Amino acid sequence: MNEMTTIKTSPKDWETDQEVRWCPGCGDYAILKAVQRTMPELGVRPENTVFVSGIGCSSRFPYYMETYGFHTIHGRAPAIATGVKLANPELDVWIITGDGDALSIGGNHTMHILRRNLDCQILLFNNEIYGLTKGQYSPTSRVGTRSPSTPFGSVDRPATPCAFALGSGARFVARGIDTHKNLPAVLKAAHAHKGASFVEIYQNCIVYNDDVFAPFTEKKAAPESQIWVEHGAPVLFAGGTKGLALDHQNLRLHVVDVVDGDWQGAGVIVHDETNRGLAQMLIDYAPGEGGPVVLGVIYNHPRPTFDRAVVDQNEAAAKGKKPDLQALISKGQTWQVTKEPHAL
Amino acid sequence: MASAARELTPREASAHPAPEAIVVRFAGDSGDGMQLTGGQFTLSTALAGNDLATFPDFPAEIRAPQGTTFGVSAFQINFGSTAIETAGDEPDVLIAMNPAALKTNAPALKPGGLIIADEGEFTPRNLAKAGYADGVNPLHDGSLAKWQVIAFNISQLTMDAVKPFGLGNKEALRCKNMWTLGLALWMFDRPREPIVDWLKGKFAKAPELAEANIAALNAGHAYGETAEIGGPMKQHHIDPAPAEPGLYRTVTGAESISFGLVAGAQLAGLPMFFGGYPITPASAILHHLSRLKEFGVTTFQAEDEIAAIASAIGASYAGSLGVTSSSGPGVALKGEAMGLAIMTELPLVIVNSQRGGPSTGLPTKTEQSDLYQAVYGRNGDAPMPVIAARSPADAFDCAIEACRLATQFMTPVMLLTDGYIANAAEPWKVPDMSGYEPFPVQFKTDPPAEGEVLKPYARDEKLARPWIKPGTPGLLHRIGGIEKQVDTGHIDYAPANHQRMTDIRKEKVDGIANHIPDQQVELGNATGKLVIVGWGSTFGPIHQAVRRARRKGLDVSHVHIRHIWPLPKNLGDLLRGYEKIIVPEMNTGQLKTVLRDQYLVDAQPLNKVSGQPFRIAEIEAAIEAALA
Numbered sequence: 001m002n003e004m005t006t007i008k009t010s011p012k013d014w015e016t017d018q019e020v021r022w023c024p025g026c027g028d029y030a031i032l033k034a035v036q037r038t039m040p041e042l043g044v045r046p047e048n049t050v051f052v053s054g055i056g057c058s059s060r061f062p063y064y065m066e067t068y069g070f071h072t073i074h075g076r077a078p079a080i081a082t083g084v085k086l087a088n089p090e091l092d093v094w095i096i097t098g099d100g101d102a103l104s105i106g107g108n109h110t111m112h113i114l115r116r117n118l119d120c121q122i123l124l125f126n127n128e129i130y131g132l133t134k135g136q137y138s139p140t141s142r143v144g145t146r147s148p149s150t151p152f153g154s155v156d157r158p159a160t161p162c163a164f165a166l167g168s169g170a171r172f173v174a175r176g177i178d179t180h181k182n183l184p185a186v187l188k189a190a191h192a193h194k195g196a197s198f199v200e201i202y203q204n205c206i207v208y209n210d211d212v213f214a215p216f217t218e219k220k221a222a223p224e225s226q227i228w229v230e231h232g233a234p235v236l237f238a239g240g241t242k243g244l245a246l247d248h249q250n251l252r253l254h255v256v257d258v259v260d261g262d263w264q265g266a267g268v269i270v271h272d273e274t275n276r277g278l279a280q281m282l283i284d285y286a287p288g289e290g291g292p293v294v295l296g297v298i299y300n301h302p303r304p305t306f307d308r309a310v311v312d313q314n315e316a317a318a319k320g321k322k323p324d325l326q327a328l329i330s331k332g333q334t335w336q337v338t339k340e341p342h343a344l
Numbered sequence: 345m346a347s348a349a350r351e352l353t354p355r356e357a358s359a360h361p362a363p364e365a366i367v368v369r370f371a372g373d374s375g376d377g378m379q380l381t382g383g384q385f386t387l388s389t390a391l392a393g394n395d396l397a398t399f400p401d402f403p404a405e406i407r408a409p410q411g412t413t414f415g416v417s418a419f420q421i422n423f424g425s426t427a428i429e430t431a432g433d434e435p436d437v438l439i440a441m442n443p444a445a446l447k448t449n450a451p452a453l454k455p456g457g458l459i460i461a462d463e464g465e466f467t468p469r470n471l472a473k474a475g476y477a478d479g480v481n482p483l484h485d486g487s488l489a490k491w492q493v494i495a496f497n498i499s500q501l502t503m504d505a506v507k508p509f510g511l512g513n514k515e516a517l518r519c520k521n522m523w524t525l526g527l528a529l530w531m532f533d534r535p536r537e538p539i540v541d542w543l544k545g546k547f548a549k550a551p552e553l554a555e556a557n558i559a560a561l562n563a564g565h566a567y568g569e570t571a572e573i574g575g576p577m578k579q580h581h582i583d584p585a586p587a588e589p590g591l592y593r594t595v596t597g598a599e600s601i602s603f604g605l606v607a608g609a610q611l612a613g614l615p616m617f618f619g620g621y622p623i624t625p626a627s628a629i630l631h632h633l634s635r636l637k638e639f640g641v642t643t644f645q646a647e648d649e650i651a652a653i654a655s656a657i658g659a660s661y662a663g664s665l666g667v668t669s670s671s672g673p674g675v676a677l678k679g680e681a682m683g684l685a686i687m688t689e690l691p692l693v694i695v696n697s698q699r700g701g702p703s704t705g706l707p708t709k710t711e712q713s714d715l716y717q718a719v720y721g722r723n724g725d726a727p728m729p730v731i732a733a734r735s736p737a738d739a740f741d742c743a744i745e746a747c748r749l750a751t752q753f754m755t756p757v758m759l760l761t762d763g764y765i766a767n768a769a770e771p772w773k774v775p776d777m778s779g780y781e782p783f784p785v786q787f788k789t790d791p792p793a794e795g796e797v798l799k800p801y802a803r804d805e806k807l808a809r810p811w812i813k814p815g816t817p818g819l820l821h822r823i824g825g826i827e828k829q830v831d832t833g834h835i836d837y838a839p840a841n842h843q844r845m846t847d848i849r850k851e852k853v854d855g856i857a858n859h860i861p862d863q864q865v866e867l868g869n870a871t872g873k874l875v876i877v878g879w880g881s882t883f884g885p886i887h888q889a890v891r892r893a894r895r896k897g898l899d900v901s902h903v904h905i906r907h908i909w910p911l912p913k914n915l916g917d918l919l920r921g922y923e924k925i926i927v928p929e930m931n932t933g934q935l936k937t938v939l940r941d942q943y944l945v946d947a948q949p950l951n952k953v954s955g956q957p958f959r960i961a962e963i964e965a966a967i968e969a970a971l972a
Contacts, residue, residue, distance in 0.1 A: 016822075018834065047817045052658070055825075063822050063835065068814035070661055071824025072654070073684050079651035083658025083666065084814070086642055087617050091662065091814055109654075112647040310642065318638035325610060325639070326777045329603050333387050333538060334593040334774070 006043025011036045013046065016066045027178035027203035028057060031125060032064055034183040041184070042191050049092045052081040054101040057132050058125035058203070061096040075106025078113035078122070082306075085118055089307045092191075093120040099140040100130050103159050107139075115169040116306035117195045121187070124161055124198070125178075127205035128212050135208035147208075162283040165198040166276070166299060172197040173279060173299040177217055178204060182228060182296065189297045195305050216291035225291030229282065229298060231273040234263045237292055243268030244285070253285050255292070273300040365424025366582060367432030368528065371449040372441030373410055374403055374417040377521035382419025384525055384542065386769050388534040389423045390594045393584025396423035397884060399431030399957065400767045404624070404707045411473035413444045423532075425583035429735075429884035431768065433959040437531075438491075439524055441465060441498070443474035446482060450491070458492045460527070462520070464499030498523055505563035509556040519560035526564025533581045536565060588773060595772040597733065597765035598628030600740040601669075601695060605629075606639045607740070607777065608693075608747025609665045613784040615640035617659030618667045619652040621674060624707040625763040626697040629669045649677035653694065657681060660690040661823075663787065663813035665747060669695035671763075672714045673704060679722050682756055686726045686849065688823045689801070689809045691750035691757075693743075698762040698880075700955050709955025710764035712880050713931035718758045719909050719938065725846050727853035729753070730909040732760040734883035737772040739765060742906065748783050753856055754808040760908070762930075764881045764957055787811050791818030799831040806859070807852035856910050863912035868894060868901025871921035874970050877947065879905045879935050882928055882958055889963035893971075900967050908935070916943040924970050926950050928963055 014036040022028045039049070049067035053059035055074035062069030068091075072080045077095045085093050095113075102110045102124050113122070129147070130136040136149040140161065144153040162173050172193040176186040178201055190197035202213045216225035227237040227244065235244040236258065245256040245267040256266045272278055279299035286293065370385070372378045379400055389396050399420040408415030422432030434454040440446035442465040450459065466483055482488055483495045502523040506516045522543070529536055540558055547554035568579070595603075609616035618641060620630035634643040642664070646652040649670055656666030670678065675696045685692045698714045700706025714721075718730045729749050733739035739761055746759040788810035792798045800821045801809050812819045821833060829836035830844050866883075867890050868875075878886040883904050890902040903918065905911065919925055919939065925947040927936040933949035940947050950966045952958055 018822075045817075046820055048815055050662075050814045062824070065822075066820055068820055069822035069824075070658070070688075071822065071826065072657075073680055073825055076650060076654040076681065079646065079654035080658035080661070082644070082646075082651070083617060083619060083655035083660075083664075084662045085658075086644060086655070087615070087659035087662035087664040087666075088813070088815060108647055109651055112651070310644075314637045314642060321638035323610075323639045325603075325607055328606070328636070328639075329777075330591055330593070330774050332593050333391065334591055335391050335393065336591055337393070337587045337589050 007045055008043075009040045009046065011040060014039045014066050016064055018063050020064050021060065022057060023207050025206040026057070027127065027205070028061070028125065030178040031123070031183070031201055031203060032061065035065070035123075035187060038184040038187045038191075041188060044092055048090065049094070050081075050084055051094045051096060052077045052084065053096040054098075054106055055132070056098040056101045056130075057205075058096055058098040059101060075101050075104070076109060077101070078106065078109040078118075081120055082113060082116075082118055085120060085307050086310055089119070089311055095120055095122045097122065097124050099124065099126045099128060099138045099161065103139045103161060103164060110164070111168040114165055114196050114198060117169070117171060117303065119194055119196070119305040119307050121190045121197045122199065123187075124200050125203040126161055126200050127203045127209055128158070129205050129209035131205050131208055160283065161200040162198070162298065163280070165200075166280060166283060170198045171195045171299070171301050171303055172297070173283070174199045174297045175202070175293070175295045176200070177202045177213070177295065179217070180295075186296060189300065193300055193302055195302050215289050216293045221290065225293060227292045227294045229271040229273075229294060229296045231271055231297065231300070233271055234268045235271050236263060236268060245269060253281050255287075273297055276301065364426050365422060365428060365432070366437065366532070366580060367420065367422045367435045367454075368437045368439070368532075369418055369420040369435035369449060369452075370439045370524070370528075371416055371418040371445035372521070373444065374405070374408055374415045375410060376417070376441045377518070378417045378419050378441070381521040381525045382421060383769070384539050385528055385534070386421055386594060387542075388529060388538055389421065389532070390592070390771050391538055392534055392582075393587075394423040394425065394582050395428040395585035395587065395771060396421055396769075397428045397431045398422075398769045399764065401956075402708055411442060411444055411470045413448050413474055416445050416448045418445070418449055423582060425585050427585065429887050430960060431957065433961050439528065441520065441524070443471045443476060443482070447474050447476070450488065453491055455490050456492065458494065459488060461493065461495040462498035463495040464497035466495070501563065501567065502560050505560050506556040509552050509559065511552075511556055515553075516556070519557050522557045522560040523564035526561040526566075527568050529561075530565045530568030531579060533579055536561060587771075591774045592771050593774055594769045595736050595740075596628070596767060596769050597736040597739045597761050598697075598767070599632055600736050600772065601733070601743045601759070601761060602629050602632035602636070604740040604743025605633065605667055605693065605747065606636055606641060607780065608744040609640065611744065611780055611782045612665060612747055612751045613782070614663070614665040614751070615642070616667060617656055617664040618643045618669070619646050619655035619659070620644070620669055621646050621649045621652045623649070623671045623674045625699055625766045626669045626671045626674070626695065628766060629695060629697070649674040650681060653678040653681040653692075656692055657685050657688075657690060660685070660692050661688070661814070663811070665691060665693070665751065667693045667695070669697065671697050671699045671707075672701045672717065675714065675717060676721070682728065683722045683724060683726050684825045685756040686722070686728055687825050687828075689754045691754055691811070693746045693750050693757050693759060695743075695759045695761065697766045698760060700953070706955045708763065710762045710881065710957060711930045711953060711955065712760075712762060712882070713934065713953065714760065715879075715908065715931065715934035715938070718760055725850065727850050728756050728758060728909070729853060729856055729907075730758045730760060731906060732880040732908050733765055734880060734904055734906070736765055736768055736770050738883075740772075740775070744780065745906075749856060751785050752783055752808065752859070753806055753852060754811060755853060760880060762881050785811065787813050787816070788819065789816055797832060800833040801828055801831050803848070807848060807855060854910050857913045860907045860910075860912060862914045863903060863905065863918055865918070866902040866904050867891060869899070870901070870918065872901055873899040873922065874924045874926065874967065875901045875903050875919065875922040876963065876967065877903045877905065877919070877925055877927045877935070877939065878929070879908060882930065885958040885960045885963050886928060888960045889967060892960065892964055893967045898967060898971050900971065905935070908938075911938075911942060916945075919943055919945050919947075924948070926966055926970060928952075928958055928966070930958070
């Protein structure tokens with residue numbers, strides 16, 4: 001994120017002339033729209049914005065954003081983005097990745113960009129499947145997922161992206177849903193956070209894993225199965241009739257009924273986005289397939305960024321020193337030959 | 345500062361006719377500080393005005409079990425009053441700090457050469473650890489008869505010398521290497537002052553250690569001067585080597601590459617971004633560059649080799665000169681990312697400090713076996729320029745050349761060096777930077793004219809595309825690893841387009857041959873009976889071997905190739921002018937294959953993959969056999 005003056009743009013200004021080539025009905029379309037709708041609200045300049053992606057369906061994203069864009073290689077977007085940001089900290093860097101790209105082949109880079117806290121936004125489109133390679137199970141697929149490579153069902157346990165992020169030292173962890181109206185607000189918060197902002201977006205793959213999130217994303221199920229948290233507000237859902245409370249004895253969250261709006265009486269907790277322990281519990285809260293699932297900005301607790309630290313150290317170390325290359329190579333133990341000492 | 349242009353002292357003038365060059369090998373346990381001893385001896389030798397070459401030869405283990413043969417660390421230096429281009433075939437003097445060092449290093453010693461051994465370490469326990477049979481002590485059983493042996497208790501003499509400083513046994517014995525260095529300085533008439541200064545600086549925070557080490561150094565020197573050992577232990581004087589006037593310093597390849605990269609970035613007018621991951625023997629470049637922040641150098645120790653190159657590509661994309669460095673196994677990991685840099689046509693310098701392979705191979709030993717990897721080792725048709733440095737000093741110019749090609753042609757460039765070049769030191773005449781032609785980069789900043797579309801893959805006369813930095817208004821575009829449309833860079837899988845783009849990428853790199861110097865003959869005639877064609881760190885032994893052979897009247901020339909890919913334009917014709925071609929390489933014949941492929945010439949291999957550099961005599965023998 002840069003501190004330049006804000007400018008006025010419209011969502012249209014962020015669209016390219018390239019034909020969007022995702023499958024009809026793919027959740028990626030909704031995310032693209034949400035991002036293009038969010039950008040004008042940030043007041044940022046397209047030329048100072050860089051979208052970096054790896055490989056996978058989601059990674060085609062940069063081609064459709066009228067900004068600078070770099071579609072790189074599988075799993076390496078965080079490493080490329082690190083170089084981009086360190087070379088020019090003024091650039092506003094977005095990383096677009098998927099569950100396979102970020103957590104399988106690129107898991108190492110995801111871990112390190114988060115622990116370093118490079119100032120950027122990381123949007124992980126989680127569809128729990130490998131789409132581009134035609135439907136193999138992914139590191140977030142649930143046990144038993146049948147796919148071309150697991151015809152009898154997958155047997156390995158899935159990773160939880162937000163738990164991985166928090167464990168790696170992320171200072172901003174959020175969750176959204178591709179088609180949900182709250183996604184732009186989550187993206188705005190991610191952009192406002194200085195540091196690595198990790199956003200997991202549940203994204204429906206209509207071809208290889210259709211409706212895998214339907215139990216909690218369907219309109220009818222939403223009120224009972226989506227808990228949108230907000231800093232300083234009680235953690236309520238189901239139209240305020242239910243909330244999450246802390247089971248002090250077992251140190252875990254559980255659902256309580258809220259009668260007549262008396263959430264205090266029901267012991268409902270108030271969301272504190274700077275509380276890492278609470279964030280861990282909210283991320284882990286997964287009673288079953290149908291939810292409820294915790295969404296929104298779960299953790300937001302900034303600390304100094306890597307790019308700033310690098311720039312500061314570069315400046316401090318260079319202070320008062322002249323970049324005199326001739327002097328540098330002439331240093332150390334030297335000797336002068338004044339004339340040919342003697343003929344051989 | 346010492347001057348090489350001094351008058352001989354009367355004592356020097358009356359001494360025995362001095363040898364032209366002497367090879368000394370310091371060998372001890374890896375905890376004995378042999379690399380340090382060798383390094384300091386090198387410094388005093390350089391200050392005395394001799395030409396020199398060194399060969400640090402150490403184990404991969406940080407601290408192998410003490411006293412074992414595989415824990416032996418050695419440092420060889422060849423110095424003399426003539427041009428020195430190799431670390432020497434056979435040592436004249438071996439300083440062996442323990443039985444294991446003697447056992448592993450004596451066989452290479454010149455017949456009649458001198459062995460100086462620390463008798464105090466030749467205990468039954470240490471002899472057993474070195475693998476000598478029970479009751480056998482080589483110092484006494486006559487097995488060293490073809491050499492001259494002087495053994496005395498260096499350990500005890502050191503302990504005695506540092507006694508006044510109240511060090512514990514262990515710490516006192518650590519001063520052994522300085523005692524030995526003192527003796528060596530006496531033997532070769534070297535000044536002690538630079539070493540004393542260096543010790544004072546090194547132990548500034550522990551003056552008692554500085555004093556103890558200085559006392560050990562002085563004691564070793566005094567021992568040579570006063571002890572009446574006689575016989576082979578005598579003082580040698582090696583005259584300074586003739587050299588072009590100017591300022592000199594010693595330089596290792598890792599240093600000169602770091603300096604050269606900084607120079608290259610300056611000449612291009614760019615900040616440098618270096619992404620690296622620790623690996624032997626390449627890490628020293630990361631260490632050097634991380635201290636040069638005032639030159640606009642940002643260093644980044646990445647989480648792995650892939651992130652190291654990927655971050656460098658990202659930095660190049662954002663307008664810095666991206667550089668990464670590694671050794672063979674790490675370069676293998678970077679392969680896919682190199683392809684991305686080739687596809688997106690971004691400047692990048694990749695330094696490969698080669699080591700013995702395959703796999704982990706011989707991390708601390710030298711080899712030239714990554715030539716195929718450099719030229720061919722990527723998926724797809726992925727042409728990339730490759731440059732090879734021949735010596736520590738040459739690496740400076742090669743690094744600049746790599747930066748020039750990368751930025752002028754918008755391409756990744758591989759710079760090959762090796763473990764030998766990286767670690768070895770040699771005198772370097774400090775270049776005058778004003779003599780280097782700048783090659784400033786022009787970023788594209790002008791938006792397309794009204795009604796025109798932006799063409800990020802338009803070409804200049806060298807077929808290079810424009811470099812557009814993010815942050816530039818009016819030039820928004822997307823790049824990536826997918827095949828791109830000619831000119832616009834949009835995704836395009838069309839058959840004819842891929843054919844065209846593949847052809848352009850090849851033509852661009854091939855065309856670099858028009859912008860590099862013609863191949864010169866280093867020594868000998870431009871046609872003749874035999875040419876020895878080398879590349880990289882084999883320069884020294886090849887050059888000396890050809891020189892010796894020519895002195896004997898043999899018709900042989902030396903050609904040494906810096907530009908491995910593309911090869912210089914005139915190379916094919918040049919090679920065809922010789923009846924025979926021999927290609928000595930520290931691999932199983934990689935450049936040989938490239939030359940055969942490119943020119944259909946009968947290049948014959950001469951190969952060595954023992955982890956040790958070629959000996960002059962090995963190449964000389966091949967020359968004589970070929971011309972017999």
